[in-house]
Amino acid sequence: MTAHIIDGKAFAANLRSRIATQVSALKERGITPGLAVVLVGEDPASQVYVRSKGKMTVEVGMNSWQHKLPADTPEADLLALIDTLNNDPAVNGILVQLPLPGHMDESAVINSIAPEKDVDGFTLLNVGLLATGQKAMVPCTPLGCLMMLRDHLGSLSGKRAVVIGRSNIVGKPMAQLLLRDSATVTIAHSRTTDLEAICREADILVAAVGRAHFVKADWIKPGATVIDVGINRTDDGLVGDVDYAEAVKVAGAITPVPGGVGPMTIACLLANTLTATARANGLPDPEGLTP
Ligand SMILES: NC(=O)C1=CN([C@@H]2O[C@H](COP(=O)(O)OP(=O)(O)OC[C@H]3O[C@@H](n4cnc5c(N)ncnc54)[C@H](OP(=O)(O)O)[C@@H]3O)[C@@H](O)[C@H]2O)C=CC1
Numbered sequence: 700m701t702a703h704i705i706d707g708k709a710f711a712a713n714l715r716s717r718i719a720t721q722v723s724a725l726k727e728r729g730i731t732p733g734l735a736v737v738l739v740g741e742d743p744a745s746q747v748y749v750r751s752k753g754k755m756t757v758e759v760g761m762n763s764w765q766h767k768l769p770a771d772t773p774e775a776d777l778l779a780l781i782d783t784l785n786n787d788p789a790v791n792g793i794l795v796q797l798p799l800p801g802h803m804d805e806s807a808v809i810n811s812i813a814p815e816k817d818v819d820g821f822t823l824l825n826v827g828l829l830a831t832g833q834k835a836m837v838p839c840t841p842l843g844c845l846m847m848l849r850d851h852l853g854s855l856s857g858k859r860a861v862v863i864g865r866s867n868i869v870g871k872p873m874a875q876l877l878l879r880d881s882a883t884v885t886i887a888h889s890r891t892t893d894l895e896a897i898c899r900e901a902d903i904l905v906a907a908v909g910r911a912h913f914v915k916a917d918w919i920k921p922g923a924t925v926i927d928v929g930i931n932r933t934d935d936g937l938v939g940d941v942d943y944a945e946a947v948k949v950a951g952a953i954t955p956v957p958g959g960v961g962p963m964t965i966a967c968l969l970a971n972t973l974t975a976t977a978r979a980n981g982l983p984d985p986e987g988l989t990p
């Protein structure tokens with residue numbers, strides 16, 4: 700028995716085509732959703748993501764703007780750009796690519812984004828709304844993982860979920876979404892003792908660590924659903940956090956890297972931009988794009 704491979708690439712393509720249909724409908728009413736992406740510095744991996752985001756934004760019919768600033772840009776200049784974007788009615792979504800250069804205060808920059816345009820869901824307001832179960836902008840990577848989990852498992856209610864990683868951009872919001880769907884959630888991290896035994900209890904295992912081949916096959920409960928968020932560049936190319944070749948023999952279902960969570964992250968960014976546009980125009984949330 701080998702695991703069902705959850706095809707994030709195909710899932711994302713399907714999601715983008717549904718988004719494109721809804722964008723066309725908005726355009727007929729004279730509304731074109733727009734996403735502005737801000738990149739500070741020349742990190743090659745970030746440049747790849749930003750280019751890919753821009754291409755897909757245009758493909759679904761949205762307006763796309765990319766603002767590239769040099770690594771030594773003063774923080775005040777970045778804050779001034781965000782202020783301009785906040786006040787530009789054509790801009791419905793703003794994404795500031797992380798990480799930012801060391802001289803910048805990351806939370807000050809993120810929290811200067813107008814919460815209703817915060818398509819990453821990283822501002823304090825959106826984090827608080829998600830944590831209290833209210834209507835928020837939900838971080839793209841966890842949202843994409845949730846969509847794939849629901850699609851594969853149906854209800855998550857009562858399932859044991861283990862999230863490895865407690866970052867603000869992946870681990871914590873992932874745990875919030877699983878909790879909201881009534882899973883029993885454990886968050887593990889670098890100080891967790893007996894990590895392997897905790898993982899073996901999981902019906903749903905989400906790995907967001909940033910270490911190649913970190914999760915071994917014998918940590919996985921037979922038949923479990925494994926979501927591999929990790930993006931690690933190695934001599935063998937791009938790999939996730941899970942020892943995929945072995946895990947695939949034990950898991951019930953697993954997301955590959957590449958072609959799993961990554962494409963869903965970008966599709967969910969477009970989904971959030973569409974949701975933000977609908978809300979800005981007093982329209983109901985688009986069907987099937989919010990949790
Ligand atoms: N596919 C996608 O769309 C995306 C992929 N990613 C990828 O996901 C991975 C995680 O990203 P991110 O959350 O930003 O990373 P962070 O580095 O912010 O967080 C990593 C987490 O892993 C934990 N960790 C590290 N070592 C261990 C260990 N030995 N045992 C248990 N836990 C450990 C850390 O624990 P502690 O808090 O104790 O330090 C931390 O909570 C990366 O590979 C990143 O590239 C990220 C965003 C989007």
Ligand SMILES: Nc1nc(=O)c2c([nH]1)NC[C@@H]1CN(c3ccc(C(=O)N[C@@H](CCC(=O)O)C(=O)O)cc3)C=[N+]21
Pocket residue numbers: 747748794795796797798819839840930937956957958959960961962964965
């Ligand atoms: N403000 C902000 N929001 C983010 O969402 C954000 C960020 N900053 N900083 C960096 C991380 C990382 N991230 C990825 C998005 C897509 C892929 C992706 O599409 N990956 C492809 C492979 C791409 C490749 O070959 O490099 C895949 O997994 O199939 C990966 C990683 C978003 N992030």
